[in-house]
Amino acid sequence: MNTKHTDFNLSDLPKRNVYQVPEDYFDRLPMRIMERTAAAPQHQWLPAQVWQQVRVAIAPLMLLLLFVGVFYFGLELQPKQDSHTMAAVSDTEIVDYLSTYATVESNDLAELNTLQQQELTSEFINVSAADAEAELEYYNLKDTEY
Amino acid sequence: MEDKEILEKFANPDSRNLAFNQLVRKYQQKVYWHIRKMVIEHEDADDLTQEVFLKVWKNLENFRQDAQLYTWLYRIATNECLTFLSSKKRKFFLPINDVATELAEKIDSSTDISGDEIQLKLQKALLKLPDKQRLVFNMKYYDELKYEEISEILGTSVGALKASYHLAVKKIEEFLKQD
Numbered sequence: 001m002n003t004k005h006t007d008f009n010l011s012d013l014p015k016r017n018v019y020q021v022p023e024d025y026f027d028r029l030p031m032r033i034m035e036r037t038a039a040a041p042q043h044q045w046l047p048a049q050v051w052q053q054v055r056v057a058i059a060p061l062m063l064l065l066l067f068v069g070v071f072y073f074g075l076e077l078q079p080k081q082d083s084h085t086m087a088a089v090s091d092t093e094i095v096d097y098l099s100t101y102a103t104v105e106s107n108d109l110a111e112l113n114t115l116q117q118q119e120l121t122s123e124f125i126n127v128s129a130a131d132a133e134a135e136l137e138y139y140n141l142k143d144t145e146y
Numbered sequence: 147m148e149d150k151e152i153l154e155k156f157a158n159p160d161s162r163n164l165a166f167n168q169l170v171r172k173y174q175q176k177v178y179w180h181i182r183k184m185v186i187e188h189e190d191a192d193d194l195t196q197e198v199f200l201k202v203w204k205n206l207e208n209f210r211q212d213a214q215l216y217t218w219l220y221r222i223a224t225n226e227c228l229t230f231l232s233s234k235k236r237k238f239f240l241p242i243n244d245v246a247t248e249l250a251e252k253i254d255s256s257t258d259i260s261g262d263e264i265q266l267k268l269q270k271a272l273l274k275l276p277d278k279q280r281l282v283f284n285m286k287y288y289d290e291l292k293y294e295e296i297s298e299i300l301g302t303s304v305g306a307l308k309a310s311y312h313l314a315v316k317k318i319e320e321f322l323k324q325d
Contacts, residue, residue, distance in 0.1 A: 008319050008322050008323045009319065010287075010315050010318060010319055010322075013264065013265075013268065013322075015287070015288060016261055016262070016265050017179070017288075018253075018259050018260060018261035018265050018266060018269060019179075019182050019183070019186075019188075019258065019259055020188075020258040020259070020260065021178075021188060021258070022188070022258075025192075026174060026175060026178075029170070029174050029178075029192075029195070029196075030167055030170040030171050030174065032196065033170050033174075033196055033199045033200070034163065034166070034167055034170070036196060036200055037163075037166065037199075037200065037203040040200055040203060040204060041204075
């Protein structure tokens with residue numbers, strides 16, 4: 001291979017662009033890019049500067065809201081759960097349970113006095129008026145202290 | 147329109163499209179030619195230029211205004227070029243010299259590349275350089291950027307860039323001295 005070296009400085013060479021583009025290429029390029037951006041979502045819905053300012057405050061705020069939410073929901077749910085549980089038990093089952101396992105004491109009879117004012121049916125009390133009267137006299141309620 | 151004004155208008159959803167259109171019109175040629183000198187073919191440069199501006203569209207809200215907008219654009223364009231060239235090498239299972247040879251052949255055969263013999267030879271000489279050194283040369287020699295600006299774009303120290311450019315010029319002059 002025959003090579004010949006001559007003095008050459010890059011600074012002596014005029015700067016020229018040897019590459020060409022199709023006619024009106026740079027007139028059409030912005031429109032083509034804008035068409036593609038219309039279909040491309042941006043990464044953030046919140047401006048970055050605003051986001052940087054609020055993000056520090058968001059974490060403790062969310063935590064606080066979570067605690068408050070859990071506390072109030074807990075309070076609201078608790079009584080509802082109890083009433084739902086009792087509502088699922090029929091009156092007959094309650095009476096059966098009481099007649100089998102419950103022992104009547106003076107306090108219970110004292111409560112019966114107030115129950116009469118609540119128009120409870122005789123089926124629910126399950127005792128005749130004469131028996132009840134006799135029982136009340138036996139315990140002599142006037143001497144009972146509450 | 148100044149960069150600051152473009153960014154302010156872009157932050158407003160009502161004027162976002164208008165602002166971005168202004169940005170594209172302002173910087174499209176710089177981005178395109180930066181890419182074209184690296185990938186040589188127009189079709190590739192066209193695709194990559196569009197990709198660069200799509201990335202700008204998606205990430206402009208995250209742009210930190212303590213940096214210059216055009217250096218940020220250069221950085222995105224540079225990354226796109228390097229990714230494209232490395233994938234081209236992997237795709238064809240070619241070592242670096244073969245990709246350079248392929249691109250050099252395009253300089254001879256392409257209809258949208260024309261110039262004096264010495265100018266075409268300069269382009270082929272550039273293809274002998276490693277990609278990053280070619281980037282440094284293009285930005286310093288053609289785009290006339292300052293070393294500090296190139297440093298910001300490439301994340302390389304000014305000293306290393308000066309050495310890289312000096313070495314690139316020496317390699318090119320050696321190549322051009324040969325008949």
